[in-house]
Amino acid sequence: MILISIFFIFSVFEIRSVVSENITVELPLGNLIGKFKNGYISFESIPYAEPPIDENRLEPPKPYKTKWNIRDATKQTHQPCLQYDPDNSGVIGSEDCLYLNVFTPDLEKEKSYPVFVYIHGGAYRVGSDHMFGEEIIMESGKFVFVSLNYRLGPLGFLSTNCKAIPGNMGLKDQKLALMWIKDNIEKFNGDPEKIILSGFSAGGSSVHLHLMSKATENLTKVAISYSGSAFNPWAFDFSPMNKTIAIATEFKCPMDNGMAVKNCLKKIDGNELVTKGSTLFTKFLNLPISIFGPVVEPNSVSDPFITDFPENIIHSGNMANIPWIVSSCADDGAIIASILLNSNENGTKNFVEFSEKFDEILPIILYYDNNDKVDREMMTSYLKRQYSLKEKSDITEENYWNIQRMLSDELMIEPIQDAVKLQREFSKAPTYYYVYDNPPPYGFANVISNRPEMNFGTIHGDDLLLILKSNIRDSHPWTEIERNLSAKFLEMYENFVETGIAKFGDDDFPLEVEDNLSSPKALLITKDSIK
Numbered sequence: 001m002i003l004i005s006i007f008f009i010f011s012v013f014e015i016r017s018v019v020s021e022n023i024t025v026e027l028p029l030g031n032l033i034g035k036f037k038n039g040y041i042s043f044e045s046i047p048y049a050e051p052p053i054d055e056n057r058l059e060p061p062k063p064y065k066t067k068w069n070i071r072d073a074t075k076q077t078h079q080p081c082l083q084y085d086p087d088n089s090g091v092i093g094s095e096d097c098l099y100l101n102v103f104t105p106d107l108e109k110e111k112s113y114p115v116f117v118y119i120h121g122g123a124y125r126v127g128s129d130h131m132f133g134e135e136i137i138m139e140s141g142k143f144v145f146v147s148l149n150y151r152l153g154p155l156g157f158l159s160t161n162c163k164a165i166p167g168n169m170g171l172k173d174q175k176l177a178l179m180w181i182k183d184n185i186e187k188f189n190g191d192p193e194k195i196i197l198s199g200f201s202a203g204g205s206s207v208h209l210h211l212m213s214k215a216t217e218n219l220t221k222v223a224i225s226y227s228g229s230a231f232n233p234w235a236f237d238f239s240p241m242n243k244t245i246a247i248a249t250e251f252k253c254p255m256d257n258g259m260a261v262k263n264c265l266k267k268i269d270g271n272e273l274v275t276k277g278s279t280l281f282t283k284f285l286n287l288p289i290s291i292f293g294p295v296v297e298p299n300s301v302s303d304p305f306i307t308d309f310p311e312n313i314i315h316s317g318n319m320a321n322i323p324w325i326v327s328s329c330a331d332d333g334a335i336i337a338s339i340l341l342n343s344n345e346n347g348t349k350n351f352v353e354f355s356e357k358f359d360e361i362l363p364i365i366l367y368y369d370n371n372d373k374v375d376r377e378m379m380t381s382y383l384k385r386q387y388s389l390k391e392k393s394d395i396t397e398e399n400y401w402n403i404q405r406m407l408s409d410e411l412m413i414e415p416i417q418d419a420v421k422l423q424r425e426f427s428k429a430p431t432y433y434y435v436y437d438n439p440p441p442y443g444f445a446n447v448i449s450n451r452p453e454m455n456f457g458t459i460h461g462d463d464l465l466l467i468l469k470s471n472i473r474d475s476h477p478w479t480e481i482e483r484n485l486s487a488k489f490l491e492m493y494e495n496f497v498e499t500g501i502a503k504f505g506d507d508d509f510p511l512e513v514e515d516n517l518s519s520p521k522a523l524l525i526t527k528d529s530i531k
Contacts, residue, residue: 022074023107025187030068035075040138042103043073043188048180049098049173052151057266058158058165060303061098061176076101080128081152082270084278086286091271093128095155100148100177103134104188105141114194114497115185116143117220118468119174121201121461123234123290125153125278133469140490144190148177154247154277155270157292159240164258167240167295168305174206175305178219194497195220200464202290204228204326205235208419209294211427212306212313216320222497225326226464227412229419230310233367234290234411242370243281243292250276284361285339285350289411314422321428323500328416330437331457333408336365338445338456341397355395366410383410404456412460420520424511432502432509434523436463438485442476463489463525484530504529 023041025032034043049061056062081097084090105113116137120127129147137145150156150173159167182192197220199207204225210216211223212230230236237243248255251273253264265273281291297304306313313319340350354361362383363369363376371379384390387406389399416433423431437458445456465473466486478486488505496502502509507529510521 024070025107027184027187029064029066031070032073033070034073037103038135038138039141040103040105041107042101042134044075044101045077045099046071046073046102047098048100048148048177051096052098052155052169052173053095055266057095057155057270058169058262060169061173063176063180064098076130078149080126080130081149082155082274083122083126083152084274085126086278091275095270097149097151098173098177099129100146100180101129101134102185102188102190103138103145104190105138105144107189109189112186112189112191113142113144114196114494115146115181115190115192116196116493117146117148117178117181117198119148119150119197119199119203119206121199121203121228122152124157124170124202124293125290127152127202132464135469136486137467137490140487142490142494143196144185144188146181146185146190148174150174150177153274154243154265154292155274157237157240157294158244158247158265158277159237159295159297160244160258160261161241161295162258162298163300164262165244166297166301166304167237168297171206171209171294171305172303174210175213175215175219178210178216182219193221196222196224196493196497198224198226199228200226200461201228202235202293205230205232205294208235208324208326209306209310211320211322211324212310214318214320217322220322222500223322223324224493224496225324227328227332227416227460229326229416230294231415231419231422232412233415234288235293235415236310237293237295239370240292240295243277246280247273247276250280283364284353284357285344287336287361287365288367289336310419311422314426317426317428319427323429323432323496323502324423324427325432325434325496325502326416326420327434327436327463328413329458329460329462330435331404331408331439332412332460333406333410334404334445334456335448335460336411337400337404337407338449338451338459340403341400341449341451341454349397351395351397355392358389358392358395365407414519417519420522424520430501430509430511432511432523433520434504434509434525436525438462438481438525438527440465440473440476440482441479442473444472447472481527481530485525485527488530 022033047064078099080093082093082095120131129149134145150170156170205228207223207225208230248261254260343349387402420433439458445459446452509523
């Protein structure tokens with residue numbers, strides 16, 4: 001299967017660098033050696049937390065405190081966080097993974113830059129800080145860019161729904177990284193008062209969840225979510241104990257209480273833990289997309305990340321009032337739907353099984369399989385009517401576009417629109433929403449489907465790839481339109497962090513809150529937006 005790696009867009013890119021000399025930054029823990037690279041300076045594999053291994057497994061992150069004399073940060077020396085990825089021969093990465101990277105235009109003391117922090121996607125299952133390259137954003141010379149790792153799968157998001165393992169370790173990793181950035185970024189010529197917190201897909205939903213915390217107001221000035229919010233059905237785990245019980249049972253852990261489960265899981269081989277954390281719960285084409293994810297933590301936890309459901313927090317108004325840009329792509333769901341056009345390892349077309357087991361598979365893909373039988377049947381019947389899939393004969397490749405539209409609406413676009421409507425009503429800061437529609441000549445859906453000739457539209461991540469590099473586009477050079485759009489996006493971000501107001505060129509974002517609208521007003525960004 002290539003769905004998981006591409007959906008969250010695993011991109012292993014070749015770093016083309018020109019090293020002329022090394023350069024040193026002095027941090028509280030010691031000197032850090034970076035390097036010049038194609039017109040900017042890079043510092044990679046900087047530890048921000050103690051390794052979450054052994055007794056630190058399944059615990060909140062602890063700030064990194066081990067001093068060094070000189071640390072070589074001229075190259076990537078860390079691995080992705082431990083994860084099970086069937087597209088990369090199973091388990092990859094390491095539990096010792098809590099590192100970040102800083103790229104700066106220069107280190108002149110009289111000049112500082114806004115800081116663009118990026119949280120990677122991956123459905124909280126896969127991914128890394130090196131999924132995309134920094135080259136495009138750094139060529140602009142406008143920002144200090146920071147990418148970071150955080151724990152994934154059961155190691156980052158398993159929960160016993162009690163103080164033993166309250167969950168959200170991965171989100172707490174992100175928060176600690178933000179604290180490190182706030183405290184240290186001046187050393188890299190970044191302005192700690194002009195931080196942009198951004199993320200894609202699961203990273204975008206992470207950003208939205210950070211807005212649920214008042215503490216975030218001190219850590220970032222503005223926020224950006226690409227195709228992800230806390231309201232997407234894959235972005236929040238409403239039944240974490242079901243998975244914890246299954247994992248504990250698999251490893252024959254005592255389940256007298258949460259501490260007994262935690263003590264047992266700390267002794268399990270990490271490779272086995274992340275493998276079972278995926279394979280126990282996937283049912284069709286490595287779906288559902290996400291398995292473990294953010295949860296509501298008990299109020300009794302000493303330093304919780306979130307203690308109520310996102311919708312309740314937004315209604316209460318007890319959140320960080322930070323200007324937020326959130327996006328969706330016109331055909332976001334093609335990142336999932338396109339796998340149906342490919343074949344399995346036995347050569348059988350995926351559409352065959354999908355069609356034969358549609359009523360069983362659809363609830364899994366769209367996250368209502370835990371509903372009771374009546375609810376599932378009613379929802380499935382509604383979706384069949386809504387997207388002209390009433391008969392089994394309708395569920396064919398010829399009807400593919402209806403299925404792509406359904407997955408775009410239900411998994412991606414409509415939940416983001418719900419988040420926008422609620423944020424606009426209850427947040428004291430503006431919520432800016434745009435829809436990006438400018439299909440690339442070749443993209444991720446072409447790879448997933450093995451259909452290089454098809455035009456799938458504008459899918460998950462196409463706007464992000466205007467500012468971050470992926471090798472999937474190397475064989476199809478940018479058009480002049482894409483170069484101009486990229487420049488306008490970066491200009492928008494620069495002005496956004498300065499003013500808290502988002503404009504795309506001369507185009508204002510609509511901000512109206514109208515209860516009678518089924519969807520919130522959005523700025524449509526297309527190839528015509530460069531005029």
